[in-house]
Amino acid sequence: MPQKDDLVSEFVSLTQCESKTAKDFLRRNQWKLEYALNDYYDQMPGGFIEEPHTPVTYPEELLALYDKYVLEDQNKIDIDGMIQLIEDLDYKLEDLVTICLAKLLHCTRLADGISKDQFLHNWYMQGCSTLPQMRHVLDDLDTKLHTDLEYMTDIYNYxxxxxxxxxxxxxxxxTAAEYWRLFFQPGTAVHVNPALLNSWLAFLDSEQKTVVTRDTWKMLLEFFKQFPSLSAVKTSYNEADAWPYIIDEYYEYLEDSRLI
Known part of the structure; x- marks a missing residue:
C-alpha cells in the first residue's frame, strides 16, 4: 500500500488542490485514493467537468447572505460584517472557532476582509447556503479544534x-498574548497548565519583548506540547536541545525566579 505522503502528493498532482485539502479528503475516505478523488470532485462546482471556468449558479439563499454582510462600497465583507456573521452563527468573536471560519473562507489577513468569491465559493464547497448549515460546519470544526491536535496545530500556525x-x-x-490565552485555555487540544502560560507572559513582560517572531510563535506550541507544566520543564528540559534562544532565556528566567 502506498505511503500516506505519496497518496497526498498524487492527490495534489491530480487535483491541484492544497495538501491540507488532500489530507482531509483522503483521511475521511480511509486513505483510498479513488474514493477520495470521487468525493473531492463530487463537491467541486459542476462535478467532473472539462471546462473549469464554467460559471457556477450559487443558491439564492447564499447570495442573499452575502448581500446581508457585504460592505457595498468596497464589494467585500469587512470586519464588522464578519462580526455580524459570527453573531448570527451563535458564536462570539472571542471563540477560537472564529479563526477556523476565517481559514475556511481563505482569509489571508483580518484587515483584508472576505471577497464575494471567497464567501460564495467556499461555502458552496461546504454544501452550505443557510445559516443553520454554516453553524453545523462550525460546530464540527469547534469539536475538531478541541480534539484533533494536528488540526489545532494547523489553525494555530495559520x-x-x-x-x-x-x-x-x-x-x-x-496581540500574540491575546491569542495564546485563547489557544491554551482549558479544553483545547493542547493541555497547558495555566501557571506555565502565565509565567511565559510574565517573562515576555519582564524582558520587555515587544514583538513575537514567526519562529517563536511556532516553536512555543511545540514547547508546550512537550512541556505542558512547570514541573515538566523542571524535570525534562535540556538546554542542549535545539530550542530558539528565547526559550533558553525563558528557562533561565524560570530558574532565576525560582519557579522551577
Missing part, C-alpha cells in the same frame, strides 16, 4: 499571518 498588521513581519506581543 493565525500568525492572519493577525499580522500590513507590512509587518512580527506580531505585537500584546
Amino acid at each position: 493565525t500568525f499571518d492572519l493577525a499580522l498588521d500590513q507590512n509587518k513581519r512580527d506580531l505585537d506581543t500584546d
